[in-house]
Amino acid sequence: MKNISVISNVSNQKRQLETTFDGNSQKRLHVDGDSDFFGLPHKVKHLFKKHKGITQLYDWQIECLNLDAIKRRKNLIYALPTSGGKTLVAEILMLKELIVYERNVIFILPYVALVQEKVQSLCPFGLNLEFNVEEYVGGKGKHPPLHRKRKSSIYICTLERGAGLVDCMLADNGQLGGRSVGMIVVDELHLLGEQKRGALLEATLTKVLDSKQSKHNIQIIGMSATIGNMQEIGDFLNAHVYTRDFRPVKLTETIKLNEQIFVINKDIDGSLKSKLDRKLDFDAYSTDMKLLDPSGIGLLVREILPDGSCLIFCPTKSSCQSIAKIIYKTIGREETKVKLKQKEELYKALKEEGDGKVCPLLSRSILFGVAYHNSGLTNAERKLIEEAFLDGILKCICCTSTLAAGVNLPAQRVIITSPYVGRDFMKQSTYRQMVGRAGRAGLTESGDSVLLFQENDKEKIKVLLESGVEHVDSCLGTEESVVYSMILSSVSTGCTSSQQQLVDLMKRTLFIQQAEKRNVECTVASDLVESCLDKLKSINAFDKPIEDKLKLTSIAKAAVAANLDILEAQKLYTELLEASSALILTNKLHLLYLAVPYTECIALERQNVLDIMTNLQGDQQALANRLGLNELCISQFFSYGKVKLMLLSEAEALEELAESLRADLNQSMSKNKENSLWF
Numbered sequence: 001m002k003n004i005s006v007i008s009n010v011s012n013q014k015r016q017l018e019t020t021f022d023g024n025s026q027k028r029l030h031v032d033g034d035s036d037f038f039g040l041p042h043k044v045k046h047l048f049k050k051h052k053g054i055t056q057l058y059d060w061q062i063e064c065l066n067l068d069a070i071k072r073r074k075n076l077i078y079a080l081p082t083s084g085g086k087t088l089v090a091e092i093l094m095l096k097e098l099i100v101y102e103r104n105v106i107f108i109l110p111y112v113a114l115v116q117e118k119v120q121s122l123c124p125f126g127l128n129l130e131f132n133v134e135e136y137v138g139g140k141g142k143h144p145p146l147h148r149k150r151k152s153s154i155y156i157c158t159l160e161r162g163a164g165l166v167d168c169m170l171a172d173n174g175q176l177g178g179r180s181v182g183m184i185v186v187d188e189l190h191l192l193g194e195q196k197r198g199a200l201l202e203a204t205l206t207k208v209l210d211s212k213q214s215k216h217n218i219q220i221i222g223m224s225a226t227i228g229n230m231q232e233i234g235d236f237l238n239a240h241v242y243t244r245d246f247r248p249v250k251l252t253e254t255i256k257l258n259e260q261i262f263v264i265n266k267d268i269d270g271s272l273k274s275k276l277d278r279k280l281d282f283d284a285y286s287t288d289m290k291l292l293d294p295s296g297i298g299l300l301v302r303e304i305l306p307d308g309s310c311l312i313f314c315p316t317k318s319s320c321q322s323i324a325k326i327i328y329k330t331i332g333r334e335e336t337k338v339k340l341k342q343k344e345e346l347y348k349a350l351k352e353e354g355d356g357k358v359c360p361l362l363s364r365s366i367l368f369g370v371a372y373h374n375s376g377l378t379n380a381e382r383k384l385i386e387e388a389f390l391d392g393i394l395k396c397i398c399c400t401s402t403l404a405a406g407v408n409l410p411a412q413r414v415i416i417t418s419p420y421v422g423r424d425f426m427k428q429s430t431y432r433q434m435v436g437r438a439g440r441a442g443l444t445e446s447g448d449s450v451l452l453f454q455e456n457d458k459e460k461i462k463v464l465l466e467s468g469v470e471h472v473d474s475c476l477g478t479e480e481s482v483v484y485s486m487i488l489s490s491v492s493t494g495c496t497s498s499q500q501q502l503v504d505l506m507k508r509t510l511f512i513q514q515a516e517k518r519n520v521e522c523t524v525a526s527d528l529v530e531s532c533l534d535k536l537k538s539i540n541a542f543d544k545p546i547e548d549k550l551k552l553t554s555i556a557k558a559a560v561a562a563n564l565d566i567l568e569a570q571k572l573y574t575e576l577l578e579a580s581s582a583l584i585l586t587n588k589l590h591l592l593y594l595a596v597p598y599t600e601c602i603a604l605e606r607q608n609v610l611d612i613m614t615n616l617q618g619d620q621q622a623l624a625n626r627l628g629l630n631e632l633c634i635s636q637f638f639s640y641g642k643v644k645l646m647l648l649s650e651a652e653a654l655e656e657l658a659e660s661l662r663a664d665l666n667q668s669m670s671k672n673k674e675n676s677l678w679f
Ligand SMILES: Nc1ncnc2c1ncn2[C@@H]1O[C@H](COP(=O)(O)OP(=O)(O)OP(=O)(O)O)[C@@H](O)[C@H]1O
Pocket: 052, 053, 054, 055, 056, 057, 058, 061, 080, 081, 082, 083, 084, 085, 086, 087, 088, 224, 225, 408, 436, 441, 442
């Protein structure tokens, strides 16, 4: 449905924008009248109004969309605080690629829930503007993609599925589903610095950058709220760097020690200032309530009721439940009288999703407008809770840090119950993402956050709040298997065929670029490639080279095609060979064992594993013997690392128990009251 008349008259548009855009002020521009919408058909702006309620662009969004770099199709990375409206810019750029240039787009997001949210929000655009919206998460999405020549497609995917799509694209001369890919968008670009997944993202982008140099003209767009070394990442991606410090709603950050709440601010010199704002009134609690909620989280929620909403971040999965229980028992009965009918409907919907069952805690807490949200719930249950929260049926959600980086759920108040995520002290980026959820653009003028902490963490809190945005450092060097996969897929897709070309590819990585900058002597691209090739040859990933050209063996080709780590592929192959001679079918465990991905390995305590082993029934025991799961194997597991374990449900239950014990321990540590903090 290409309509030539909609292709932008850039200079007209620019003139119009120049007359309305006023330098640094954050005045908004009305996107109305008959003007082009950044080179897109008029109906796009109506779609944004209808489906997202957006009628005006922020000044920074207009400025960014009009960057020279964008007009010249240069790569772009941009960073703004959470809720700054970054997605809208990426969406406009993607729509232009899809419907004006009629090329495909790959949109990479870090979490399944985020992918699903974006699929849902872009579907009406796909229907109206005639492009395909393809979801690539878990087992969803054909690999390689189906040919869809009539319309362009946006592939919305997780990091892992994105890596597979990029390999397909490189193997098919820059095409996916029979059409050229014009743009790759990466949300939460700071994940580049994350172990394993960050390395995978780095390897994926490096391959695109390398192929781009030679033939494909693929524009890379990356966005993030938190990257300290933007220019360095920009250099790696050969991208223009754009940063602004814009937030549509005012955020007041506070911290709570015992019953005192301090407002925090930074001075011009970056030093932290705090001012006592208020004291929580524990007299409002009965003795029982005080015992139940010694931290006063329920009092903090009460402060914003009945009109406000509140996200409560909890350190562990199980503490989401215990804190939800505390909240509904302490916020008072008033809330049970509000939106009763909608709450009933929510209950029914949850019951339907749960095959007639609803978690007893949820069925009680939703009456009070409170719910928990963690991986113990199904995707559909979580979605129902998120929607009920956005509709104001639920006032309070207790969740883990994953929700902060995930779906868009703004709240008037964000409470962080502990500066820990699991056992680790919180990272600055995590804290920023959590507090960034405070304030609902267009709905509230401001939002606030409360971080609860204990006396003994005072110094760490100071560092957390005072330090600048974290740098993104490559993890590729510590992720051998990702480097192997990068080498194999790049040979398999035909992007490289000689050792020297692999060295050139390696030099393009952020890892080598950072190592060179920091003068890490032992990290040289040629040495790294050589040692990886030696290892890969030793595990038969390469056939004999023909005229010095690297050639993959069938198993290596299969590993790349299936998007599997070569070492795992070989392990799986051996296990399948064994199973082909003797597959135990007296129960489901052998099939389950073969189907469980190696990535599902989890950390366990030695004694727990031994207990599980001793409790295996007759045929389960036989299978364990068949697979060599005996005491020796378990000792090796604890000495050398993880093995794939069948009894994941038992293992998870034990993990949860350990987590809740840790949470209880943290909670019960009583602290001295103090009037002054460190400042
Ligand atoms: N120009 C605008 N006017 C009004 N609302 C807007 C505008 N741009 C974006 N929004 C809304 O602001 C909210 C936050 O936007 P968005 O999710 O794009 O932020 P973000 O910068 O990507 O945040 P995060 O770092 O959390 O991903 C969304 O509900 C979005 O629809």
